[in-house]
Amino acid sequence: MTRFDQIRHRAAETGLAVRGAFHPARGEFDAPVSWPVTVVLLGFTGGLQWERFAHAQEARDGLPHPLDRWSRRVIGSLAREFDALDIYPSGTPGAPLPFQRMALRCEPVHPSPIGLLIHPKWGLWHAYRGALLLPLAIDLPTPAPGAPPCESCKRQPCLSSCPVGAFRPGRFDLDACTGHVLSDAGRECREQGCLARRACPIGAEFRYVEDQARFHMRAFLQR
Numbered sequence: 001m002t003r004f005d006q007i008r009h010r011a012a013e014t015g016l017a018v019r020g021a022f023h024p025a026r027g028e029f030d031a032p033v034s035w036p037v038t039v040v041l042l043g044f045t046g047g048l049q050w051e052r053f054a055h056a057q058e059a060r061d062g063l064p065h066p067l068d069r070w071s072r073r074v075i076g077s078l079a080r081e082f083d084a085l086d087i088y089p090s091g092t093p094g095a096p097l098p099f100q101r102m103a104l105r106c107e108p109v110h111p112s113p114i115g116l117l118i119h120p121k122w123g124l125w126h127a128y129r130g131a132l133l134l135p136l137a138i139d140l141p142t143p144a145p146g147a148p149p150c151e152s153c154k155r156q157p158c159l160s161s162c163p164v165g166a167f168r169p170g171r172f173d174l175d176a177c178t179g180h181v182l183s184d185a186g187r188e189c190r191e192q193g194c195l196a197r198r199a200c201p202i203g204a205e206f207r208y209v210e211d212q213a214r215f216h217m218r219a220f221l222q223r
Contacts, residue, residue, distance in 0.1 A: 003138040007040055007082060014074045015052025016042045019128060020106025021140050029098070036085070036133035038140070041099070041106050042075055043128040046206030054211065065090075067129075067219070075130040084132040099128045108146025114158050114167045114196050120146035123203020124158075149202045161199035163189075178221060190217055 001009070008018040019041040029036075044050065053059055058070040068090045079086035089099045100117060103109050109117040116124050150156070159167050163185065166177040180186040189195055193213030208216065 003082075004040075004140055007078070007132070010078060010081065011042055014078065015049045015056075016074060016078075016129060017045045017049060019043045019045075019103065019126070020143060021138075022102075022105040022143075023137055023140070024105070029102070036135065037137045038134040039102060039106075040084075040132040040134065041102060041128055042078075042130050042132070044126060045122050046125045046203070047209045047212055048206075050209060050212045067215070071129040075132070079132055082132060082134065084134045086130055086132060088130045089128055099131070102131065103128060107143055110146075110148035110150065112150050112158065112200070113156055113169075115172060116197070118149055118200070118202060120149055121203060122206050123149075124197050124200050125203050125206040125208055153201075157199035157201070158196045162194075162196040167196055181217065181221065190214070193217060 004018075004021060011018050021038060021040040023038055024036060053067060053070050056066075056070050058066040058073070063069070068088070071090075072086070072088060075086045075088070078084070103117055107119065109119050112118040112124060114124075117126075118124055119126055162177075164173070164176040164180045166173040166180075181189045191214060192198070192210060193208055193216070198207060207213075
């Protein structure tokens with residue numbers, strides 16, 4: 001078993017998916033170490049990993065930021081196991097690494113009209129929870145190719161489905177979005193997730209389950 005396969009196997013056991021990996025060029029990112037030779041991204045794909053978090057102590061203790069705390073505990077443990085440094089989208093002191101740029105280096109994701117990265121299999125239903133920075137070059141599989149699915153989507157229902165037109169070329173109207181979601185008319189977005197996101201036909205079978213959608217909408221409203 002290769003080192004990459006070992007990481008992928010252990011990540012799956014802890015409730016995470018390896019989203020991809022790459023060897024950055026020297027100076028490509030402002031990393032907290034002189035040169036992380038291998039970057040391995042970790043995260044969620046659809047609702048496949050949700051139950052592991054939902055049954056964790058962090059999800060039930062009533063303290064703030066349960067998913068971030070769970071991610072740091074689980075990914076931190078993996079980092080110690082594989083002699084790596086762990087970093088997170090939610091903030092790592094001294095490590096302002098751009099996770100979306102890193103994702104573009106790892107797997108066939110592309111920007112969507114509503115700003116989220118879209119995957120040809122998972123659609124808009126995926127997330128990055130953290131990454132491992134390994135100080136050595138490990139063998140990596142070749143990323144699977146994937147054409148941008150939005151280029152062939154003529155209707156773009158993600159844009160037309162937002163009840164308040166919050167998504168416009170080059171901008172997102174946060175006030176219009178949150179105002180609607182918090183209103184009586186926004187109950188469906190509140191309970192089942194963003195209507196614009198759910199309108200995308202790519203990866204529709206991997207839409208977040210209702211508890212997961214509600215959790216993320218609450219987190220979005222609390223920002």
